Amino acid sequence: MVVKDQITQQAIILFGEKGFSETSIQDIVDELGVTKGTFYYYFTSKKQLLKDIHHEYISGxxxxxxxxxxxxxxxxxxxxxxxxxxxxxxxxxxxxSARVFFREMHHLSDDHAKNIKARREDFRLNVEKVLQTGVRNREFRQGLQVDMIAFGILGVTNWSYNWFNSDGDVSPEELSKIFADMILTGIVE
Structure with a gap:
């Protein structure tokens, strides 16, 4: 793995465990056994690193x-x-990475936050378009308020970063099916 990627991965781990504010550049480089100079060779600042993490996550x-x-x-x-x-x-x-993406965005500079928010909005609008097409094609119930449904889908799924344990009793595939069934068919018999 390239040193830049190692720094990024170590930062993700530490930001996830300790939070962005509580993690110093020194903490990151100490874990890797490299110098601050190595860090600054790849990143201009800790905020630049955080921006790159957010950008990579939403782009993927x-x-x-x-x-x-x-x-x-x-x-x-x-x-x-x-x-x-x-x-x-x-x-x-x-x-x-998900924890850092959802939890640490408020540490981005205004310009970087604006860019990431716009890309997150693109993701949500894409969900809305699928829902709108489904309503038009009569796959989904007529009269759905697709903007609120899109927010609901994203709220239910994205919040799971906070509690879901993929090594627990429910696999990611099973949780996906549970959520899809709940969203698409409800819970009433």
Whole structure:
């Protein structure tokens, strides 16, 4: 692994465990046995590193979401299920990165936060478009308030970064199915 990637991964672990504010550059480099000079060779500041972590995380999600949405062989229902699965498995696979992404955004500079918020908004709007197409195609109930449904889907799935243990009794795939069933069919018999 390249040193820059090692610094990023170590920072993700420490930011996830201790938080951004409580983690110093010295903490990161001490864990890796490198110097601060090595850190500054790759990053101008701790905030620059945090920006890069956020950018990489949301870019990966948007790219994979696009592949789900652009698959014309899938119904809109299958696309929503795919997006739910994407978010849950991503949180399971990249737990510390997800924690940093959802919890530490307020430490970004205003310009960087604005950029990341815009990309997060793109993700949400993509979910809305799938829902709108599903309503138009009569896959989903007519009259749905798709903006609120999109917020609900993202709220349910994204909050799981806070409590979901992928090594626990429920696998990421099982949780994805539980959430998809709850969202698409409800809990009333």
């Amino acid at each position: 999600l948007l790219e994979r979401q696009s592949r789900i949405i652009d698959n014309d062989a899938r119904t809109q229902k299958e696309k929503i299920i795919g997006i739910i699965r994407l978010l849950i498995t991503d949180i399971a696979d990249k737990g510390p």
